[in-house]
Amino acid sequence: MNALLLIAHGSRRQQSNDEVRALAERLHEHCGDQYPIVEAGFLEIAEPSIPDGIKCCASQGASSIIVLPYFLNSGTHVVVDIPEIVQAAQQDYPDVEIKIASHLGASELMMDLLIASANTTAEKP
Amino acid sequence: MNALLLIAHGSRRQQSNDEVRALAERLHEHCGDQYPIVEAGFLEIAEPSIPDGIKCCASQGASSIIVLPYFLNSGTHVVVDIPEIVQAAQQDYPDVEIKIASHLGASELMMDLLIASANTTAEKP
Numbered sequence: 001m002n003a004l005l006l007i008a009h010g011s012r013r014q015q016s017n018d019e020v021r022a023l024a025e026r027l028h029e030h031c032g033d034q035y036p037i038v039e040a041g042f043l044e045i046a047e048p049s050i051p052d053g054i055k056c057c058a059s060q061g062a063s064s065i066i067v068l069p070y071f072l073n074s075g076t077h078v079v080v081d082i083p084e085i086v087q088a089a090q091q092d093y094p095d096v097e098i099k100i101a102s103h104l105g106a107s108e109l110m111m112d113l114l115i116a117s118a119n120t121t122a123e124k125p
Numbered sequence: 126m127n128a129l130l131l132i133a134h135g136s137r138r139q140q141s142n143d144e145v146r147a148l149a150e151r152l153h154e155h156c157g158d159q160y161p162i163v164e165a166g167f168l169e170i171a172e173p174s175i176p177d178g179i180k181c182c183a184s185q186g187a188s189s190i191i192v193l194p195y196f197l198n199s200g201t202h203v204v205v206d207i208p209e210i211v212q213a214a215q216q217d218y219p220d221v222e223i224k225i226a227s228h229l230g231a232s233e234l235m236m237d238l239l240i241a242s243a244n245t246t247a248e249k250p
Contacts (some may be wrong), residue, residue: 004243008197019230023239031240065179066243072133072195072229073141101246104197105144109241113234114148115156118129118191121226 003037003062005053007082008070010042017046020070037062043077043085050082054089054098064097074104128162128187132177132197135167139190142171145195163188166201168210175207179214183221192225203228 006025008020021040028038037060041053048056050067057065067086071078083100090098104110129152133145146165153163162185166178173181173194182190192211196203208225215223229235 002247005237006239011198011200013200016200019198020222022232023235027235027239030236031243034240035243047204064247066246068243070197070239072146072197072199073136075136075138075141101242104238104242105148107242109234109238109240110148111155113229113232113238114131114152114193114195115159116230116234117232117250118156118160118193121191121224122127122189 001061001063002035002037003038003039003057003060004068005050005057005065006038006040006068006070007041007050007053008046009031009077012045012122016076023070028043035066039061050085050111051089054086054093054096058093058096062096065099067098067100069101069103072101072102074103074105078103126162126178126186127160128164128182128190129156129160129193130175130182130190131163131165131193131195132175132178133165133167133171134202135170137170142167159189163205167170169204171208174216175210176217179211179218179221179223183218187221189222192223194226196228197230199228199230209212 006024024040037057039053041048041050069078131149151167162182163180167175168174195201
């Protein structure tokens with residue numbers, strides 16, 4: 001069973017964390033057939049942590065977990081911190097395949113998203 | 126003449142700022158017909174600032190500038206700081222129409238981007 005774990009930085013502003021949780025719920029609505037398990041997790045400040053998010057996916061029977069870093073740039077968090085945490089957690093779940101997706105800014109779809117956002121704004125009265 | 130001004134937070138890590146500048150260049154390649162002017166700007170730390178970015182667009186003859194906040198969440202920077210800075214700059218350029226686009230996390234395309242990123246990762250050997 002496939003799981004997605006959406007990882008954000010975590011904010012002291014509760015509304016930002018709730019936005020991430022709501023995004024994970026919308027993701028589940030959009031791709032629940034392909035990914036029956038979708039959870040949110042946070043690098044810092046907010047809960048659940050990344051290890052707790054992985055534990056949550058595994059306890060629901062995930063055999064594969066894709067960690068989706070909700071970060072725009074390939075900074076230290078994306079390049080070093082998240083991989084280290086995921087690698088440590090992988091040792092606790094040797095039977096679960098855990099992979100980390102690219103950061104969002106690298107995607108060609110980001111281009112489409114930005115242009116669509118600009119065009120929508122341009123059309124506003 | 127239409128301009129896009131991509132605004133990121135700005136980082137002490139130069140590579141992150143360069144990624145934003147490169148993204149602005151790619152945006153220009155993708156939508157140069159529609160937006161002959163595409164610039165990058167930064168809220169803090171890096172240069173050019175938002176007012177300098179607006180000045181740069183205006184000096185190239187922009188009659189319309191769409192400010193694209195390259196932020197995932199609707200935090201204080203997106204809700205308060207960027208609008209305040211843009212509003213102040215608007216007074217210096219009364220003949221230029223300046224609009225601010227929504228933050229990226231609000232877009233339905235973000236869903237597609239996340240799912241595409243997950244699926245690409247899932248296919249990796």
